[in-house]
Amino acid sequence: MHQQEIAESNLVTRRGTFRCVAFRDPADGHEHLALVYGGRPRDDVLVRVHSECATGDIFGATRCECGDQLDAALDAIVAEGAGILVYLRGHEGRGIGLVAKVRTHILQDEQGLDTVDSATSLGFPVDVRDYGPAARVLSYLGVRSVRLMSNNPDKISALQSHGIAVAARVPLLVPPSPDNISYLTAKRDRLGHDLPQLEGFVRGADT
Numbered sequence: 339m340h341q342q343e344i345a346e347s348n349l350v351t352r353r354g355t356f357r358c359v360a361f362r363d364p365a366d367g368h369e370h371l372a373l374v375y376g377g378r379p380r381d382d383v384l385v386r387v388h389s390e391c392a393t394g395d396i397f398g399a400t401r402c403e404c405g406d407q408l409d410a411a412l413d414a415i416v417a418e419g420a421g422i423l424v425y426l427r428g429h430e431g432r433g434i435g436l437v438a439k440v441r442t443h444i445l446q447d448e449q450g451l452d453t454v455d456s457a458t459s460l461g462f463p464v465d466v467r468d469y470g471p472a473a474r475v476l477s478y479l480g481v482r483s484v485r486l487m488s489n490n491p492d493k494i495s496a497l498q499s500h501g502i503a504v505a506a507r508v509p510l511l512v513p514p515s516p517d518n519i520s521y522l523t524a525k526r527d528r529l530g531h532d533l534p535q536l537e538g539f540v541r542g543a544d545t
């Protein structure tokens with residue numbers, strides 16, 4: 339990556355001080371962010387590669403578990419004493435964008451379609467995310483292998499295809515709720531995510 343497209347500073351947060359690495363990826367042109375905790379990363383560092391979700395990450399929407407996963411990943415990194423969170427812009431709605439994602443929400447709410455069918459019935463692809471920017475910033479940080487916090491097997495193969503070894507997958511499981519159970523179930527049944535916490539959840543049991 340070109341030095342002119344990267345800026346680094348310390349970022350003091352309520353969890354502690356991170357190294358904030360902002361960068362513009364040369365391939366997709368988006369400005370992304372890596373938050374590094376605990377000094378110079380070592381091999382097999384704990385990493386979360388998080389896709390932008392304005393509704394969940396910023397405003398705490400409960401229909402998806404994005405905001406809870408962001409919090410849990412940062413907590414896990416701080417608890418371990420080291421780690422990296424890569425926050426990928428341009429990934430909104432699995433890459434289809436915010437307006438398109440909200441259109442899928444309309445179909446989910448009004449017609450009961452799941453997160454997959456609501457996209458395809460509008461003519462959108464289900465997932466067009468590019469993990470190249472994450473791999474490039476990890477390489478820039480000197481990271482060759484990671485323990486990746488994710489339940490998505492495709493994310494692991496995508497990172498590996500971009501040259502980052504995934505030494506282990508670390509589950510990032512948030513509790514199901516009546517609000518997110520449809521979304522989580524579709525991720526498990528239609529997208530192949532590993533979500534064992536859904537076993538035994540009875541919709542409405544804890545409302």
Ligand SMILES: Nc1nc2c(ncn2[C@@H]2O[C@H](COP(=O)(O)OP(=O)(O)OP(=O)(O)O)[C@@H](O)[C@H]2O)c(=O)[nH]1
Pocket residue numbers: 388389390391392402404407429430431432433434438439442443453457487488489490493510525531
């Ligand atoms: N198209 C669409 N995208 C959504 C919807 N809800 C959340 N998203 C997006 O989904 C992305 C997160 O992807 P997920 O499939 O939930 O999870 P993942 O990142 O692949 O997997 P994990 O690493 O296990 O979290 C974010 O970019 C969200 O904006 C939805 O209803 N429709």
